[in-house]
Amino acid sequence: MSFLELNKVTKIYPNGTKAVHETSMNVENGEFMVFVGPSGCGKSTLLRMIAGLEDITEGNINLDGILINKVDPSERDVAMVFQNYALYPHMNVYNNLAYGLKNRGISKEDIEKKVNEAAKLLQISEYLQRKPSMLSGGQRQRVAMGRAIVRSPKIFLFDEPLSNLDAKLRIQMRLEIKKLQQKVGVTSIFVTHDQVEAMTLADRLAVINNGLIEQLGTPIEIYNNPKSMFVAGFIGSPQMNFLEGELKNKTLTSEGFEINNVTSDFNGPVILGIRPEHMSQTDKGLINLSVDLVEQLGSDNLIYGEIKNKKDFCFRCSGSQIIKKGSKLSLNINDNNYYVFDKSNGNRVN
Amino acid sequence: MKIKLSQILAHIVLILGVLLMVIPIWLSFASSTHDTVTILKEGMKFGLGDQLTRNYNEVLNEKGGWSEEVTAAKMFINSFIMALGIATLKVIISAMSAYALVYFRFKLAVPIFWLIFITLLVPLEVRIFPSYKIVSDLGLTNSYTGLVLPLVASATATFFFRQFYKTIPDELLESAKLDGANSWRFFIDFLVPLSKTMIAAMFIFMFVYGYSQYLWPLIMTTSEEYWTVVMGMKIIFTESYEGVALPRTAERFAYIILSMIPPVLVVVFLQKWFIKGLIQTEK
Ligand SMILES: Nc1ncnc2c1ncn2[C@@H]1O[C@H](COP(=O)(O)OP(=O)(O)OP(=O)(O)O)[C@@H](O)[C@H]1O
Ligand SMILES: [Mg+2]
Numbered sequence: 001m002s003f004l005e006l007n008k009v010t011k012i013y014p015n016g017t018k019a020v021h022e023t024s025m026n027v028e029n030g031e032f033m034v035f036v037g038p039s040g041c042g043k044s045t046l047l048r049m050i051a052g053l054e055d056i057t058e059g060n061i062n063l064d065g066i067l068i069n070k071v072d073p074s075e076r077d078v079a080m081v082f083q084n085y086a087l088y089p090h091m092n093v094y095n096n097l098a099y100g101l102k103n104r105g106i107s108k109e110d111i112e113k114k115v116n117e118a119a120k121l122l123q124i125s126e127y128l129q130r131k132p133s134m135l136s137g138g139q140r141q142r143v144a145m146g147r148a149i150v151r152s153p154k155i156f157l158f159d160e161p162l163s164n165l166d167a168k169l170r171i172q173m174r175l176e177i178k179k180l181q182q183k184v185g186v187t188s189i190f191v192t193h194d195q196v197e198a199m200t201l202a203d204r205l206a207v208i209n210n211g212l213i214e215q216l217g218t219p220i221e222i223y224n225n226p227k228s229m230f231v232a233g234f235i236g237s238p239q240m241n242f243l244e245g246e247l248k249n250k251t252l253t254s255e256g257f258e259i260n261n262v263t264s265d266f267n268g269p270v271i272l273g274i275r276p277e278h279m280s281q282t283d284k285g286l287i288n289l290s291v292d293l294v295e296q297l298g299s300d301n302l303i304y305g306e307i308k309n310k311k312d313f314c315f316r317c318s319g320s321q322i323i324k325k326g327s328k329l330s331l332n333i334n335d336n337n338y339y340v341f342d343k344s345n346g347n348r349v350n
Numbered sequence: 351m352k353i354k355l356s357q358i359l360a361h362i363v364l365i366l367g368v369l370l371m372v373i374p375i376w377l378s379f380a381s382s383t384h385d386t387v388t389i390l391k392e393g394m395k396f397g398l399g400d401q402l403t404r405n406y407n408e409v410l411n412e413k414g415g416w417s418e419e420v421t422a423a424k425m426f427i428n429s430f431i432m433a434l435g436i437a438t439l440k441v442i443i444s445a446m447s448a449y450a451l452v453y454f455r456f457k458l459a460v461p462i463f464w465l466i467f468i469t470l471l472v473p474l475e476v477r478i479f480p481s482y483k484i485v486s487d488l489g490l491t492n493s494y495t496g497l498v499l500p501l502v503a504s505a506t507a508t509f510f511f512r513q514f515y516k517t518i519p520d521e522l523l524e525s526a527k528l529d530g531a532n533s534w535r536f537f538i539d540f541l542v543p544l545s546k547t548m549i550a551a552m553f554i555f556m557f558v559y560g561y562s563q564y565l566w567p568l569i570m571t572t573s574e575e576y577w578t579v580v581m582g583m584k585i586i587f588t589e590s591y592e593g594v595a596l597p598r599t600a601e602r603f604a605y606i607i608l609s610m611i612p613p614v615l616v617v618v619f620l621q622k623w624f625i626k627g628l629i630q631t632e633k
Contacts, residue, residue: 051524052528053524053528072527073524073527074527074528074531074532075530076528079528080524080525080528082521082524084521086519086521086524086525088522088525088526088540090540090543090544099526099529099531099539100528100529100530103529103530104530147525147529151529
């Protein structure tokens with residue numbers, strides 16, 4: 001039996017919006033699970049049902065062997081970090097951390113000990129007497145984390161906690177959250193719409209689309225083996241290139257080139273997916289790209305151009321290579337690293 | 351340093367405003383230090399006279415009314431108790447009913463809110479007979495309870511508290527819930543401290559409202575023991591002078607000045623919170 005079990009969980013809001021469809025999944029003890037998906041796909045709703053902040057329309061949620069559908073949020077022993085932190089504005093940092101412990105009737109000395117420990121772990125010891133309004137965004141973020149950690153709950157829930165920070169701080173906090181979770185070892189669920197955040201943080205990743213889990217697996221599994229066009233397009237940056245084509249007797253025809261011996265019995269219109277980093281330059285390659293735009297990132301170059309009818313085709317190469325606008329490149333796909341999807345439903349067919 | 355014309359203008363307006371507020375008070379105070387005859391003859395005074403101690407002594411110690419027993423001091427105390435009771439209960443009841451309306455999303459919350467709101471259209475003066483009937487049936491005439499109780503429900507304060515609670519982000523409640531706070535704790539630990547400036551402001555308004563009640567205590571009380579300041583002003587301090595009943599104007603001014611003290615004290619006491627409540631919300 002897993003630590004957290006979702007069994008055919010469905011959420012229909014009173015206004016009729018179906019935000020989550022019959023979702024089932026398990027999260028193991030100590031695991032870092034990330035929910036990733038576009039805006040409005042139901043990530044927050046799913047998380048809030050686990051927290052007890054939304055009613056469950058149908059299905060069951062078990063936490064640590066207990067059915068928690070009807071358990072009040074105050075008794076679930078879960079901690080949540082909100083996007084806007086939701087710190088208690090009228091309490092200083094110390095009391096922000098101590099409040100949940102006080103409500104559990106823990107003795108004063110123990111509270112002090114735990115708060116100081118958590119504060120030290122998060123490097124907020126010097127701010128304990130300050131009100132949240134006197135802290136920077138990053139410091140507030142830490143306090144919100146501290147409030148979750150100090151109670152040593154069964155599970156941490158994060159709802160896009162980094163999206164209010166600037167890019168640099170975000171990367172730093174991302175790292176710290178990961179380290180902290182490994183240190184504390186508490187089962188965590190992290191919601192984000194940023195696929196880089198998802199890839200870097202997750203032990204396992206659930207890609208959610210329209211209230212359904214499209215794919216569940218480790219980040220590398222999902223990157224290497226996307227099950228659908230949606231997942232393929234969502235995970236990976238820059239985005240995978242999609243080309244229209246036709247598959248017939250294991251031969252794929254697309255935008256002026258052909259691929260033979262495709263490992264699929266599918267026949268009909270397909271979408272061919274190629275990641276920008278899965279190609280390299282050769283003399284007589286498959287794909288002929290005329291370069292429109294070069295983005296130099298320093299370590300890498302992102303080359304955008306046209307192949308036959310397809311605009312904005314992206315190719316990624318080392319930053320040391322000098323490529324000019326207007327030049328023509330000849331590219332090959334490395335090691336048959338391409339993906340074929342059924343055009344009608346987006347499912348992977350190779 | 352350059353002083354802008356607009357700043358000068360602003361200060362002139364402010365000074366005029368202050369004068370407008372202060373002059374009547376000063377006039378009353380200055381007049382209260384003369385004797386009645388001077389004022390009746392010469393009108394209100396800007397300068398100070400020499401009757402200050404006599405007039406104020408007179409007011410504080412004079413026994414008035416038919417029983418010759420009620421003193422001004424007693425009336426101040428009555429009014430103070432009444433206003434304090436009204437203000438305290440009004441604030442508590444309004445804050446709690448607003449809490450129920452905003453946070454307990456029961457189906458009838460909106461109709462009930464409007465029902466509370468339209469009681470603004472029926473102030474006590476309009477429903478004075480039914481109110482009197484109820485209070486007298488309950489045997490509450492001539493009691494502090496009777497003075498306070500019919501005035502404690504407040505649509506205005508409920509409305510303000512409701513609007514304030516609505517601005518508090520939902521995440522705060524959710525986060526408190528996850529921290530193990532029940533509804534009662536959320537009210538005490540969050541809404542009360544967050545709205546303390548609002549509470550102070552409401553308390554002052556309601557105190558002044560209670561303090562200046564006239565019609566209700568007039569109807570409610572037959573015993574002089576429960577007379578209030580505003581009633582007393584009319585009833586005591588007339589004097590017969592050459593066969594005509596003349597108002598004792600100087601003492602009345604002294605009485606007015608004294609009657610201002612309790613509300614002023616409340617304002618001074620709560621000022622720190624009150625000002626904050628008007629100019630900022632701590633969020
Ligand atoms: N209280 C509500 N009542 C009705 N519909 C809602 C409510 N809350 C959310 N929804 C709808 O449910 C769907 C899922 O919302 P949810 O907040 O879970 O999305 P999300 O994946 O967290 O998106 P984001 O990344 O923008 O936060 C959306 O279509 C949204 O409009
Ligand atoms: Mg969300």
